[in-house]
Amino acid sequence: MKSSSPFRCQILTALGALLLFAATGPYYVLGDDSVNFISNGNFESDHKTPGWPDDWGRAKDKTISWEKEGDNHFLRLHSEQAGQTVMAYREIAVPDGTKALELKWRWRVTDLKPGKQSWFDARIMMDFKNDAGQKVKPSPAAPYLRKSTDGWVQGSVHFLVPDGARTLQFMPALFQVESGTMDLDDIVLAPVDAAPLQKAAAEAAAATAAKIAKLTEARRAKAKAAVQSDGSLIANGNLEVDAKGKGWPDGWGSAKSQTIAWEKEGDNHFLRLQTSEPGKGTMLYRTVDIPTGVEALTLSWRQRITGLKKGKLPWNDARIMMDFLDGAGHKLAQKPSPPYSGKDTKGWEDKSTTFLVPKEAVTLVIMPSLFQVSAGTFDLDDISLKPAEAAPLIAAAKAAAEAEKKAYLAPETPNTAKWPEELHVEGKQVLNKDGKPVWLQGMNVVSLEFLLRGDHLLKSIEVGIDDWKANIIRLPVKGDYWLGRSPEQTDGGVAYRALVDSAITLAANHGAYVLLDLHRFGSPKQDDIDFWKDAGAKYKNHPAVIFDLFNEPHGTTWEIWRNGGFIAEKKKAADEDSFLTPEDKAKAAKGYQGVGMQALLNTVREVGAKNVVVVGGLDWSYDLSGIANGFALEDKGGNGIIYASHIYPWKRDWKDKALAVVDKYPLLLGEVGADIHKMDFIPKEAQEDPYTWVPDMLGLIQKYKLHWTGFSFHPKASPVMIEDWSYKPTPYWGAFAKRALAGEKFELQKMR
Template identity: 55%
Template structure:
């Protein structure tokens, strides 16, 4: 028993009792510690022996009541606090916050405890324990905290225990938390709890000595482990053993050296063994884990593997997918930065086939182990197969050169943020006959520019700001068409900010264009027919950019597969998709395309106008926004309260009947060829013979545009989206489309086509 006489405890000053009785589950926080240092032998806890109950509430003064499972017991005149588990898994905790005297550098805790009937919980730390943490004057946690004093089994009656620990700088309070921590059952008795300031020097010396010993032991063990790896490599072995999953463990029920997570599969045809991870519960991560000791002195590694992904349904967040996460740790198990980026995919492998993946990475200074974590990370469903994982050293200079190139490319892609400069904005325009003219003065405006894509498939875009500037300043356009996605706009695809960052990117695109006296077409890049969710988008977007003179609203990208009646006025859309139509759609969009009630284009336009926005509106016809013959047949939209309508036509080398589908409408209404372009590599979703060669089609379409003074935005100002105008992110024009389009934007004249297609 702690040598603190019971009579001394009963004789504590009333003022001390009153001060400590203020402690509870929510102790008041003074601005800073005002407690003077106590004599070394005096406890900073009051009523340590649990004997005093001055207010007669059947609970020891100075100690907070438990919410559940607490009692004040008396055995042969000795009082103590008892914690009893009321139900399996319940948390029973005595929580108090103890002021630390100013200047205290170390504390010693002594106490008596008795543990009976203890049954641990599901985890090893679900036991009887005393937890402690430090807080500063603002109640923020201060580290390091003392180690918990844990007990995992019954004691032989009452036992005395003690612990000493340093007080970190800035600590004002000690959170003292004895607990039955989620145990199945048990009783935890506590008495004679004494916490007193002590000399920090011996504790610090002991801690330093222990740390040195641990470091020396770790260093020796690390050297031994790395020597084993080096010897294995010298003998022709692999850094990562059994990466092909062929060797069984001793039990013969799983691949040797791998955690038994997932299943160990055999290909029925070839006998090949591999690891399979299968999602059996939506949102639950399925993971294997492998820690690999890295050989000493190696600065970089290459990881190669084969994987096969089938039936994958990614989760809601952008990183809820099939992935291999990697961490590099030091000898003490601390994660080091920067670590390797993950290998990941949100798509099935083509035709369910195996594909090879490779990544290379540098080893941070002090890196000793590589943790591999192949996972189906919170996906809705899917199967992830892995095989032939090989880890080998590689030249760090190659990785460093690639990093430098990426950094230089990122620097080149940066565009200084601009604020609105309304003095440079273009004049607002309206429809007048088949032309666009300024509202003030009636001066004709001929829109010529490019499409800047990627915000329809990426929440951050792919250097869209740089492309806007280059398209206007260097390629001499006066309009940018900017495809966007409504789900990204509202932050529904893994974003955590409700889409704020995405909308800010679009805002800056508009500012960059407007400050250059150019226009921007905001293209809701969706297909088939209007939907109610698109009305939601236009209500928000039109309100945001209402009456901005530079902004034109493209109601939707490419309508198709409806009647003109449904296109204009709405109705049920349920036609079955053909293979070429489905080629443009994601699996999710294909499922949605089975049928829905469309509000129609007129409703889309009315939704914009209901916000008070008079901006010009762009409306695409049928057949992926190519056909405008229905407009000439009475299906045009009504716009009595706006600046007018531009009809959109998307024209490519496989489109025919130019006169009927395009030119008839162009004689009466303003037209924008919202997408136009050709590629040297023909499209695979339609017969090759249906597609005209770029050598004849490109000059013909540019001649048609110039002859009829059609507004146009070329597709596509990106090196990876066909028909591509760019060879690279240096904005080198492609010879088959980009160069001719750049020439036309710069003023070069092309002869009218010798024939209409």
Template identity: 50%
Template structure:
């Protein structure tokens, strides 16, 4: 009797110790659609146009039917979440008939889910959408498990025919259940191990460039006041070209050929190579090798520059504010290129729409602009997340033992360095120093306050600079300036203060363009002055902006 009583007590204690979400109660009320109001509508569900409650025998279900091509048919639910919910499982039955994609690949049947914080701002990452195409007339039960990001207060669920050409989509028995995070972690670990084994069996990509010999490499650089110097005290002035494409394509576009042309025909001594963290680890579109070919191309680029005694800036070409994924990138990158004399690390391409405190030390990033007068320089959606700050990226690099020179970009899309002189400079613990970066375009004003004042105390890298006769789509017409007046003034100020610089960009399709074509013909409005400046022509500044 006693042992049995103790056993029952232990079982009861174990059940009480389980988290509340160990119960199977769904967070979606009336997910089986069997609670019907007097109006004939399902309780807790707001059905819109072209969404109906249907019945087969004694079973009720939802039906979405497209009335015409391109129509948007949807049912919406907003599910409150408590802080203890760290992972969820969505389960449902679905069937569909005649769903034909619309004008875009994602115009089809979908379950779209978005996390929101308490202020209704977006919280990433969102769960991967489920999609439905063609016909599947039999009911099929499907499940999806996903993490709940920090700060999420609600989960918005949209069952939709999203601008499909045609089709019908049915749902039933929809549940959303909290689950233990360990379930997802275990599944992820098993999948990662399987994927690692598959990748390990793949043939390794062959290098396209030999490893640069020690005698070919340039001397390492360090910060000395507002200059860059070699170990023997010689001052170095970095002048070169920004090379895009590896931020949007895992294979890049003419990367090694462009480096060769830039260092020889254009006489650059520095290449800024734009990279992305997801390509580096093999998570980008169309990658199936774990990032091996991408990393090899980066290595080839490093060797191409190093063998010619030139420097290469490895630019993490992302935006807004530092995140943990950026720290992971730099931990790996810094370990690989630790103390390589040709390699310079640029922490983050263009920080923007965050306070100086968050820029430096991290903190909450909200999905709102901080200043109305700042031009929005691309279509990046503003979302909410927790930033780790630029100082953390510096620390992650230094913790690997890498002393490489570091570049840190300012605010306002990499332009504004005013905070550096007002208590927000970064600390470099044991490295070769930090150079600050500013991106300068014709619509930017206050050169003195935004980068020239900082240039009196720190080395400054104008990592992106350029002008185009074609007005950028985000720019009001009154803020467009003729390159004929702006370019000489900008190049003149660079030369007068010996600001380090790489012209944006050495590609014929990404504006402001240095090139007209892949024959490396310079554009007359920007490419020709750049080539002249790199060859030693002096420009005069007549007017500050």
């Protein structure tokens, strides 16, 4: 037999001592008793490391020792500290073509006191790894002892080698025991004939499958028989029955947690989930078996949410998570999307969700949860689960898949030959390099300001430019996402910045401009300077990119707007609170030192960016009167400033606010639009009908040749220009805007 190549030795610790080494195996012949993939398995040789067995890394403490009795050497693992793990770790190469292995050893266990769990004992754990160092399943079953032996005893196990396995992790251990000693000797790992093991495994798998099938059939029949009179699969869904008087509703587990309570208001009972401390989850767990033939289910319930403060991540909210299990209790990959809420409800509200059931599903696990929220109470009642018609869901899923495929647009490589010419400002005109006036008309393609991965981003840009004839896309972005500061990011913002770059490249390749909008509210702060230092350097002098320095300033003076100053703590709610995240609302409420709009402009110029900038006024960028009265910014060495107004149907005094600078500077309506559905944060009587307001607004734009980007090219970010992702225009806003972009003339009937 050829000798083994040298082993790599290293000591590790994991609640105790770990021994690590790697071995390469020789070629072998099945049945050759001299084959052993573990060198020095009898612990007798110490030629390489005197005083310690060769090829076994030396321990750093006394929990693992090399012992001798008479002429025999062995390895000893010893634990005196309760809960401690003492483990030897050896990584052994598995030669190509090895299909099955036999592990033989002798061990002696003395004074063993197992730990609290059934697997806290003396055991030999093993795992396979592939070439990439990843685990390959199945792992061999771990031989174990839970009591002391009568002297030395022989042990052996046979197991199959899974495809792709290249090494075996060999890990004898005293695993979190109270105390004890485990001695090991004469360890042999050798190849064996796989056929008997494969046959036994196949027979065992068949027997297990038959048993599971029989149990599954019985469970499905029982589930069918247990259907409630109203058709629900959930017994006691109204939470009223406590037949045994335990003070807890039948079928809903037991009251083991103080964060879940069975409450009563009048004659009505319900379950209440509440947080015990910020960031700690509270979850109810119930399983429901599914009868044969059920292809879809509808879960309905009543809920009341109060005092909810979301956690750090977007999904730290009130939600009902669900999983499907097969007959063996294994989770299936397909599972229903969790219904969720990130804000309080107005009392009790009815909710429902319908979803498809995979054929393999035997059980639905329902898990209402306050998922790592900061605070809140989640009340639940009248929970029902009923079979539903699958056909509409299947059709909808197919349509959604087709729509997603149709909406996909691969990122493009830059094609500078198609990019638009660089812009600059002269007086009140925006000109290209040839000195020709450019009229910027387009829309806001939103989603990157509230979704890390965007929503139909590239397709919307393509449709906006090619089908709607826009020559500019306003692209709102979130500074924290760009800088990689969001808790949900792990890449420092790399993926987000790449997505922004793809959007800009796509628009530029289609000959359009991009207005890069830092979508913030209030007053600029140091975070915004950080953003423009980075984004400004990234896109400096890009001919297609214009910088919208700060989305909507408000709530301060013109002096602080321009030059900065202390912004006091916000004492009452503002309009923006209706669409900011709880985290952003908390940040916005705190007092801080504002840096001013001039500092943002200076920042982009200091990084060498001459790009035209857009600057919004006060009152959520509506009011530009201060610009006309001495608070205009100074642009040294740049291509100029376009001032911006955001105008909606509740804004009045167009002439003195939005049009205050129209005779001196270029003016962009960066956000403009109207919705048939009234905004909750504005008095309804102040919101004009879009069918009268929109034509006049487009008439105003055309009369003064104002630059404009309509809000928004997204079916759920009001006011909406499109009905859905087919990009069908809304009749009250999008249809008018599309006609205007195509060149249709509108007349201004009256000013507001």
